[in-house]
Amino acid sequence: MSAFDYREGRLFAESVALEDVADQVGTPCYVYSRAALTAHFKGYQDPLAGRAHLICYAVKSNSNLAVLDVLARLGAGFDIVSAGELERVLAAGGDPSRIVFSGVAKQAEEMARALEVGIKCFNVESTAELERLNEVAGNMGRIAPVSLRVNPDVDAGTHPYISTGLKDNKFGIAIDHALETYQRAQALPYVQPIGLDCHIGSQLTDIAPFIDALDRLKVLMATLAEHGIMLKHLDLGGGLGVNYQGETPPATADYINALLEHLDDDTLELIFEPGRSIAANAGVMLTRVEYLKPGETRHFAIVDAGMNDLIRPSLYQAWQGIVPVDTRTPRDSQTYDVVGPVCESGDFLGKDRTLAIAEGDLLAVQSAGAYGFAMASNYNARPRPAEVMVDGDAMYLIRERETLEELWAGESLLPEEQA
Ligand code: LLP
Secondary structure (H helix, E strand, O other): OOOEEEEOOEEEEOOEEHHHHHHHHOOOEEEEEHHHHHHHHHHHHHHHOOOOEEEEEEHHHOOOHHHHHHHHHOOOEEEEOOHHHHHHHHHOOOOHHHEEEOOOOOOHHHHHHHHHHOOOEEEEOOHHHHHHHHHHHHHHOOOEEEEEEEEOOOOOOOOHHHEOOOOOOOOOEEHHHHHHHHHHHHHOOOEEEEEEEOOOEOOEOOOHHHHHHHHHHHHHHHHHHHOOOOOOEEEOOOOEOOOOOOOOOOOHHHHHHHHHHOOOOOOOEEEEOOOHHHHHHHEEEEEEEEEEEOOOOOEEEEEOOOOOOOOHHHHHOOOOOEEEOEOOOOOOEEEEEEEOOOOOOOOEEEEEEEEEOOOOOEEEEOOOOOOOHHHOOOOOOOOOOEEEEEEOOEEEEEEOOOOHHHHOOOOOOOOOOOO
């Protein structure tokens, strides 16, 4: 669904005019739609109804407390990768027993905190991590539930920076070594293997790599069973792509159903870790045109949001739609590079965009709900933007714009020189 559409020439989020949001909170700001988040989450929930499952929203994609709250109320679990994400989920009222903990570099303190609150499972990415987890759990007199994140060596056919299932990625345990690592886990007293996990990459627009991975995991599960290692859940990770620029990823239900058709075991609990497919198209970023700067070879629309606010275009050459928020006043159209205030040539939100705009106009960068604010920084001493959640005709400020003072909170000057 799209919660963002034009009504009589003005762009709305649900029943709220985006212009009104900008007037109230300023720009740049992120605006999310509760209805879109809900619909995207239900896209997973509905086809899985009737079988054991858990949809663990990937917190890294958008970790605002209100976003987590909306999803927690729908029964979501959470995929976390740090102590910070763990505390965010808890602060938002998420259920710790529905948390899976991914990531290659879990520290002992993070493990201890996750054990203390009783998370569902650790997605373990190496033998060294397994040994450390065993030690931490042993010191606490606990048994840590684990899944091994296996690297099935399939090519997700996505951007190299977000492809994670190939042999030469840092992620997971090579599938050829999975049996011996499970056996090691069985032998350790304070970890208990309960699941199998994989995540092959992000922004996948084709079902085939997911099925390839599943087929390999099924073979592995059969081998594990022959060795007496019986697992309760299969975590197929996240990765389902979205439409940014006319991509045609499968509908969530089609993706789930295709996987279900390839599974003969209907008692196994299925876990998914979707991030982008829930949050990306549930959000836009609003930015205002500061200057139009004509050039000899290129024309620039200089806006008040930069790579520090939304880094995907700069970092991945990602394409995201950029549209005017109010189209009622006729304007000349021109092809622009839409660039930000940051002092880097790589600071752009879009290139070669044909736009009918003037100084002071408001633009919406589309599909910005995932890996948008979550990747924002303070580069160039720029405060991070505000975030707003729209729900029907109501809007809620869910994160205030950072203040300038907050930029140096925690910093200090050196002591006075001693004479
Ligand atoms: N599970 C694990 C273990 C992951 O590493 C990720 C994403 C997900 C789940 C969620 O994947 P999703 O459903 O969102 O594709 N910053 C990049 C994307 C990085 C994805 C990292 N891992 C971007 O803006 O495109």
